[in-house]
Amino acid sequence: MYYDKLIFEISTEGRKGYSLPKTEIERREVPDHLRRPDCPGLPEVSELDVVRHYTNVSFKNFGIEKGFYPLGSCTMKYNPKINQDMANLPEFAGLHPYQPLDTVQGMLHVYYETQRMLSEISGLDTFTLNPYAGAHGEHIGLMIIKAYHRSRGDEKRTKIIVPDSAHGTNPASATVTGFESVEVKSNADGTVNLEDLKSVLDDTVAGIMLTNPNTVGIFEKDILEIAKLVHQAGGLLYYDGANLNPLLGFARPGDMGFDIMHINLHKTFSTPHGGGGPGSGPVGVTKALVPFLPKPVVKKTSDGYSLDGETDLTIGQVSHFVGNIGVAMKAYAYMLTIGKDNITDIARFSTLNANYIKESLKDDFLLPIEGICKHEFVFDGLKDKSTGVTTLDVAKRLLDFDMHPPTVYFPLVVKESIMVEPPETESKQTIDKFIEVMKAIAKEAKEDPDKVKGAPYNTVVKRLDEALAARKPIVKYKDLLSE
Amino acid sequence: MHKYMPHTHDDVRAMLDRIGVEKLEDLFSEIPKTLVHKELDIPNSMSEIELREHFASLAKQNTPLIPFMGAGAYDHYTPSVIRHLIERQEFLTAYTPYQPEIAQGTLQYIFEYQSMICQLTGMDVSNASMYDGATATAEAMFMATGVRRSKKILISATVNPNIQEVVKTYALYRDIEVITVNEEDGQTSLDEVKALMDKDVAGLIVQNPNLYGITEDFTGFKDALDEHKGLFIMNHDPSLLAHLKTPASWGVDIAVGDAQTLGVPLSYGGPYIGYMATTTKLMRKMPGRICGVTKDQDGKRAFVLTLQAREQHIRREKANSNICSNQSLLALFVTIYMALMGKKGVYEAQQMSHDHAHYLHDKLLELPTFEPAFDKPFFKEFTLKTTLDVDKMNDVLKEHGYLGPLPQKRFDEAKADLVTFAVTEKRSKAQMDAFVDIVRGLS
Ligand SMILES: Cc1ncc(COP(=O)(O)O)c(C=O)c1O
Numbered sequence: 001m002y003y004d005k006l007i008f009e010i011s012t013e014g015r016k017g018y019s020l021p022k023t024e025i026e027r028r029e030v031p032d033h034l035r036r037p038d039c040p041g042l043p044e045v046s047e048l049d050v051v052r053h054y055t056n057v058s059f060k061n062f063g064i065e066k067g068f069y070p071l072g073s074c075t076m077k078y079n080p081k082i083n084q085d086m087a088n089l090p091e092f093a094g095l096h097p098y099q100p101l102d103t104v105q106g107m108l109h110v111y112y113e114t115q116r117m118l119s120e121i122s123g124l125d126t127f128t129l130n131p132y133a134g135a136h137g138e139h140i141g142l143m144i145i146k147a148y149h150r151s152r153g154d155e156k157r158t159k160i161i162v163p164d165s166a167h168g169t170n171p172a173s174a175t176v177t178g179f180e181s182v183e184v185k186s187n188a189d190g191t192v193n194l195e196d197l198k199s200v201l202d203d204t205v206a207g208i209m210l211t212n213p214n215t216v217g218i219f220e221k222d223i224l225e226i227a228k229l230v231h232q233a234g235g236l237l238y239y240d241g242a243n244l245n246p247l248l249g250f251a252r253p254g255d256m257g258f259d260i261m262h263i264n265l266h267k268t269f270s271t272p273h274g275g276g277g278p279g280s281g282p283v284g285v286t287k288a289l290v291p292f293l294p295k296p297v298v299k300k301t302s303d304g305y306s307l308d309g310e311t312d313l314t315i316g317q318v319s320h321f322v323g324n325i326g327v328a329m330k331a332y333a334y335m336l337t338i339g340k341d342n343i344t345d346i347a348r349f350s351t352l353n354a355n356y357i358k359e360s361l362k363d364d365f366l367l368p369i370e371g372i373c374k375h376e377f378v379f380d381g382l383k384d385k386s387t388g389v390t391t392l393d394v395a396k397r398l399l400d401f402d403m404h405p406p407t408v409y410f411p412l413v414v415k416e417s418i419m420v421e422p423p424e425t426e427s428k429q430t431i432d433k434f435i436e437v438m439k440a441i442a443k444e445a446k447e448d449p450d451k452v453k454g455a456p457y458n459t460v461v462k463r464l465d466e467a468l469a470a471r472k473p474i475v476k477y478k479d480l481l482s483e
Numbered sequence: 484m485h486k487y488m489p490h491t492h493d494d495v496r497a498m499l500d501r502i503g504v505e506k507l508e509d510l511f512s513e514i515p516k517t518l519v520h521k522e523l524d525i526p527n528s529m530s531e532i533e534l535r536e537h538f539a540s541l542a543k544q545n546t547p548l549i550p551f552m553g554a555g556a557y558d559h560y561t562p563s564v565i566r567h568l569i570e571r572q573e574f575l576t577a578y579t580p581y582q583p584e585i586a587q588g589t590l591q592y593i594f595e596y597q598s599m600i601c602q603l604t605g606m607d608v609s610n611a612s613m614y615d616g617a618t619a620t621a622e623a624m625f626m627a628t629g630v631r632r633s634k635k636i637l638i639s640a641t642v643n644p645n646i647q648e649v650v651k652t653y654a655l656y657r658d659i660e661v662i663t664v665n666e667e668d669g670q671t672s673l674d675e676v677k678a679l680m681d682k683d684v685a686g687l688i689v690q691n692p693n694l695y696g697i698t699e700d701f702t703g704f705k706d707a708l709d710e711h712k713g714l715f716i717m718n719h720d721p722s723l724l725a726h727l728k729t730p731a732s733w734g735v736d737i738a739v740g741d742a743q744t745l746g747v748p749l750s751y752g753g754p755y756i757g758y759m760a761t762t763t764k765l766m767r768k769m770p771g772r773i774c775g776v777t778k779d780q781d782g783k784r785a786f787v788l789t790l791q792a793r794e795q796h797i798r799r800e801k802a803n804s805n806i807c808s809n810q811s812l813l814a815l816f817v818t819i820y821m822a823l824m825g826k827k828g829v830y831e832a833q834q835m836s837h838d839h840a841h842y843l844h845d846k847l848l849e850l851p852t853f854e855p856a857f858d859k860p861f862f863k864e865f866t867l868k869t870t871l872d873v874d875k876m877n878d879v880l881k882e883h884g885y886l887g888p889l890p891q892k893r894f895d896e897a898k899a900d901l902v903t904f905a906v907t908e909k910r911s912k913a914q915m916d917a918f919v920d921i922v923r924g925l926s
Contacts, residue, residue, distance in 0.1 A: 004784060007595050007822050017823035018562065020831055025842045025912055027834065030726050031860050034698050036620040040602040042826045047564060051820050054568045054592070054815075061588030063576035071578055078487055079576050082531055086538045088566070096886050097556050097752030098893075103881065106544035117525045132614035132753070135795070143656045144559050172795035172805035176625065178657040181800045219513050250511055261672040268809065270487075274569075274812030276579035276590035276611070276772070278754035294652070316652030319647050320555055320617040320741070321752025331745055336537065339528025342485045348507045349490055355510060356498040372502075372510055399584055403531030407581075410796070427489040428498065440901040459584040466583075469777035469789040473766065475608045477598035478774060 002460055003056035010053060010476045011103055013041035017050050041478070059462050061275070063403055068430050070357075072407035072419025073167065073215065080337065083270065083330035090182040092329060097321040101306060108305035111298045111325060114332045114435065118263060120389040121343070123254025123283035127263075128293045132288060134242045137262025137281030138209070138477035143315045144260055144292045145207045145236050145286060146177060151292075151313055157206035157235070161197070165190055165215040165411040170240060172351065179206060179482040186413055188217035189369045201229060207236040211244055212256065215411040217354065217373035227257025233327050242281075244268040245423065246374035247350050249344030259275045259286050265304035268346075269331035280327040294318045325424055349424035357420055360435045364442035368414055375423075380415030382445055389452045391416040396463060397444070397455035400435045485528070487859045548886035550749070550905035551843075551850055551918060553561075553696075553864045553905025555616070560721065560832065560909050561746045565819045569812055570810035578809065579772075583615030583787045584779075589811065590786035591772040596818040603724040603821075603829075604738040605731025606760035610771035612809040613757030616741025617646040620718050621687060622770050622804055623737040623759060627714040628659055629803070631921060633685035637713075639671035641693035646718060650688065654726065669697045669857035669866070673865050677707045686714030686736070691727070694894075696864030696903055697857060698727060720744050721758060723862055725830035726837070730760075737761045746820040747813060756813035770804030832908045836863040839915065840906035846919045847904070852926065859867055864905040873902055876925055884923050 029035075045053070061071075067074035079390065088091070091341040095104055115127035131137040142160065149157045160174040162181045174181040179278070179394060180206075184196045208230050212220040220226065230237050239261035245268050247253070253261050265271050266279035273279070285293060295309035295317055307322075338346070353376050358367065358377045365379035381391045395405035407419040421429055445452050474480055484491075490498075495507065504510060518870075529537065550558045558689060565799045569575065573588055580586030580593075593611045600609035613619035623628075624636050636649055636654070640663050654661045664687065671689050680687070687708055692698045698847070703716075708715050714736040719727075722744035730738035743755035761769050761878075767790060775789035795802040824832060840863045847853045856868045867888075877887035888905075891898035 001525040004590070006598075007818075008598065011825075013754050016825055016828060017564075018825070018828040018832070020560075020828075020835060020908060021911065023835060023838065023912065025835075025837055028841050030698075030837070030862075033702075034727055034860060036724065036726060036728050036732075038600075039826055040823070040829070042599060042821050042829065044825045044827070045822060045824065047562075050819060051564055051568065053822070054819060055571070056552070057588045057591050058568075058571045058573035059588065060586075060591065061573035062582075062585035063572040063575050065576055069578070074578055076576075076578060080487065082534060084570065084575075086534070088543050089538060090540035090741065091547060093750050095545055095751040096548065096550045096552060096558070096749050098552055098554060098889065099495035099546075099548055099751075099886055100881055101861075102876070103546040103548060104751065106541035109541055109544065114739045120524050123520070132618070132810070133806075135805045135807045136614060136618070139805055143652070146656050156745055167804050168795035168797070168799050168802070169807050171800035172798075172802040175800045175804050176653075176657065186884045203777065215826065221513055221515070224515065224517075238659060242855050249523060252520055253515050254516050255520065272812075273578045273808070274810075275574055275577045275586070275592075275815070276807040278810045279808040280812060316655065317500075317648040318647060319753070320615045320619070320650055320755070323752075324754040325752060326750045333534060333538070336526060336534055337531075338485070338487070340525045341528050342488070342522045343523065343525070345485065345488055348510070349488055351488070351510045352498050352502075352507060355502045359502050359781055372504075372513065376489050378613045395582065396584070399582065402576075404585065405582060416751040424488050428494040451640055452659070458737045461584055461783055461785040462781055464583050464779050464785050464787050465777050466789070469775040473608075473773075473789060475594075475597055475766075475773055475789075476601045476777040477595070478601065 006477060007043045008151060011045055011205055013044055015044045015046050017045050017047045035315055067402045068426060068434050069404040070296055070406050070420050070422045071404060072421040073243055075245055075421060077270055077423035078425040079270055079272040080334060083333040086333045087329040105304050108298050110329055110332050111322065112300055112305055113344045114328050118282055119284055121248065122261060122284055123252030124261065125287040125288050127282045127284040128297065129260060129280065129282045129328045130294050130319045131281040131283050132319060132324055133264055133277060133279040134264045135169040135173060136265050137283045138169055139176055140283050140294055140318050141238050141260040141262055142173055142177035142179060142290055147292045147313065147315045148236065148289060149206055149464055156204055159205050161200060161205060161208040166195055166209060166239060170209045190214050190218050191220050194222060197229060201233040203234055205233055205235045207238055208467050209238045209240055211240040213374035216369055217377040218369060219374055223256045242267055246347050248347045250347050254365045259289060265327055265331040270334040271327050271330040278324045279329050280324045296322065306432045346424045353422035353426060357422055357431060357435060364439055376419060376421035378414050379418040380414050382442055386445060387445045389449050391418050393452045393455065394441055397441050397452045397458040400458045403437060486852030490707050494565050495779055519531040535668055548881060549884055550886040551908045552886050552889045554889040555645060556749050556752060557744050557905060557907055557909050558749060558909055559744055559746050561748055562823050564823060565746065565816055568819055569815050569834060574812065577749040587786060589757050590774050592815045592818050594786050595772060596814040599818060599821045600758050600760050603721050604760045605729030606738050607763040609758060609760040610769055612811060612814040613759050613771060614810060615755045615757045616718060616739065617649035619739040619759050621650045623716045623739045624650055624654060625735060626770065627685040630765065631685040633660060633683055634658060635684045635688060636688065637662050637664050637676065637679055638688040639664045639682060640666045641671050641686060642690040642718065643694045659847060665896050669695050669859050672702050673707060676704065680707060680711045680713055682711050684711065684713055686716055688716045689716040692862050693719060693865060695857060695866040696861040697859040698862050701733045706852065713871060722829060722833055736765060742817045754810055754813055756810040756817060768803060771809060773805050785816050792895065836906060839910055840865060843904060843906050843915045850923055863907060866901055866903045866905060868900050868901055871925055879925060880921060885918055
């Protein structure tokens with residue numbers, strides 16, 4: 001039975017779902033001129049009402065533990081349970097952020113060691129864990145680029161180069177940091193076009209944002225050349241390390257010549273996405289840029305760990321406290337569980353899985369870029385374009401087979417993009433099943449295209465009218481009542 | 484083999500054969516040899532037993548103290564139910580709801596969350612969350628300066644200094660000038676607002692309760708801003724909005740804050756959850772995700788992310804903000820909190836914080852070492868002047884397992900004798916009496 005109630009719709013006057021201690025302390029009133037005259041319209045429900053409601057609501061979601069989740073650019077790997085248990089330990093979860101340093105040394109150890117391991121893995125000098133997510137990391141990384149140029153009195157560098165294949169957050173982050181973003185075209189294989197790059201490099205360029213392997217899963221072979229060109233022009237290189245899987249233990253952005261990067265702990269380092277956060281987007285920098293890191297910085301001293309804020313060059317504070325440290329704890333537990341003895345296998349197996357799917361499906365789906373990919377790749381829709389079945393239709397049909405579809409219509413440089421990322425935690429059986437289903441959909445598209453176009457059939461709701469939602473926004477329960 | 488990686492030798496062989504390469508390393512042959520790294524200096528893998536032992540030893544190096552401090556992180560009660568529900572894998576392990584047909588769970592709780600935030604703040608529309616209260620305030624500044632096409636904004640000196648810092652950091656790199664409005668007897672000076680406002684200023688940022696815990700009176704602020712079309716931005720503790728006048732009733736255009744106060748554990752400062760709500764007029768200028776109602780093909784009610792033409796994945800450099808992942812699971816957290824506490828519970832719990840805070844306030848003032856700093860109403864946090872050595876007091880309190888009040892000198896040397904206490908519904912009379920006894924023993 002489909003559960004379609006909102007919590008407000010099961011509210012019954014007089015019910016309650018909480019208990020509070022009795023108190024003998026005298027009641028005082030809020031002064032009249034500051035007092036709210038009415039009562040906020042929150043629901044009135046019992047504890048079991050709440051538990052059943054959200055349990056039933058949860059059934060309408062698809063999570064990693066239900067089935068395959070090859071969502072490109074998102075690294076939907078298994079989220080280990082032990083990490084959650086460690087992050088919930090009361091000796092960590094119960095700490096106030098302003099507690100004296102000698103009462104939080106265990107927590108600061110987690111912060112320091114996490115940043116140290118990330119530095120080692122990525123070949124940069126120091127990381128801050130203060131950024132809350134990937135996009136926040138980009139914003140902070142770009143602030144560092146700006147602060148660096150300003151500290152040298154170089155005020156004319158107003159541009160950030162962003163490839164056309166980049167994630168949307170890259171150009172948006174450039175804007176919120178007061179930069180103008182300049183797009184460079186990609187080659188047919190998605191790599192940076194060196195001639196195009198040279199033509200935009202001058203002394204107004206503050207830096208470039210790249211990801212390697214790039215968004216279509218291809219390793220940027222000319223990366224050392226690119227780094228040289230950008231550095232010669234006086235710019236800095238920013239690495240969008242949201243998805244680091246294929247490099248782990250193989251190659252390090254720092255060694256490639258990158259000056260700054262962020263990592264999404266909620267991707268490569270297995271922390272759960274939570275339906276869209278909380279994430280964590282640590283930012284790493286070369287030694288020369290360490291003084292610019294946001295405050296506070298966790299330092300290791302002979303007296304234990306300290307929190308330090310006052311370097312002259314710091315970009316300032318970017319989070320109220322030290323970021324989503326509870327998320328970093330899970331990544332720390334993950335890194336220790338993987339260890340140096342297994343870390344390279346993450347790169348190997350995620351890359352193996354991606355290439356295996358690519359080779360298995362390229363007769364049915366259009367492969368715009370041949371050759372070995374890294375941890376992910378894109379198809380440009382179905383190979384047979386005569387059926388009229390689009391990427392969206394394929395994605396919706398996949399929903400009927402208890403699999404999460406790949407990322408669709410990103411990157412924008414591939415028109416009918418289907419971006420597949422099968423993480424290392426997936427078995428050959430799971431992957432073979434996906435291949436089988438994808439082939440079946442391709443066949444169905446030829447034989448019965450309308451069937452595919454009408455999908456999904458087995459989900460709790462059918463295809464949605466997204467235009468209606470935007471035309472007449474109903475964004476809260478009260479709007480529904482006045483419908 | 485590792486427990487998180489299932490491939491057997493035979494699996495790998497079969498897969499490599501399909502790809503047509505000899506060995507796994509062949510998949511990495513294009514990486515320049517000079518880049519291939521030797522061995523990483525990180526520890527060897529731990530078993531689950533070893534990992535638990537390691538965390539247990541780290542846990543021993545932490546001592547959670549009983550807080551009598553707030554300053555942006557408040558020790559409110561967390562009902563057990565919440566943790567159990569948010570850790571259901573359907574919520575915990577899902578991505579952003581980009582495929583709405585299999586993400587109705589996430590979308591529905593976002594809708595409920597938005598509805599509840601609107602109920603508390605009185606605003607028309609809420610987004611699906613921001614990172615924290617400080618970054619939400621900075622985003623509100625971007626929104627206001629964008630709407631007003633201005634490069635100047637006012638911020639009250641009574642806003643929590645960390646929030647001020649974050650706002651100023653965000654502003655600095657976008658060449659926005661942040662002008663401080665001085666305080667007058669612990670409150671934002673309306674006269675200064677009037678003096679500093681002009682048509683080139685995008686608006687004003689205030690906080691309620693403010694850095695001293697004072698519940699400010701904003702009578703006259705809206706008019707002063709309206710005169711120059713300035714936007715009114717208020718950072719407000721949402722847990723107090725069953726008692727206090729809503730941001731909407733003060734005429735606020737953008738309400739923001741940290742919803743950590745809705746039962747989210749202290750967790751050394753994160754994850755918490757920023758909220759943002761605005762008027763219908765400004766809805767399309769708001770950053771972040773918004774969930775709306777629609778219908779499916781069969782006419783069934785359903786939820787979907789809407790007005791996405793504001794966001795980075797569509798608008799790229801022209802987007803309202805760069806925010807992508809937010810604090811979604813925490814939105815679920817506070818939604819369940821608000822559902823459990825309901826219409827009466829938020830009020831009753833915070834009435835208790837209020838009454839207990841006033842009890843402690845009066846008890847401390849009975850001591851010769853404390854006197855009032857301001858004669859202003861407060862809610863659960865209050866500031867006193869003390870003749871005690873603040874660091875020594877807090878050291879002694881720590882030895883007894885308490886986190887003492889916030890020394891205001893942390894932010895401003897000139898306020899060396901001011902300390903700010905916070906009390907929630909979790910602080911019992913017995914705890915407060917014991918706390919006062921320790922302080923009484925100091926001189
Ligand atoms: C390549 C890339 N860059 C940046 C981001 C932004 O990360 P976040 O959502 O954590 O802000 C993402 C994730 O969506 C990504 O895939």
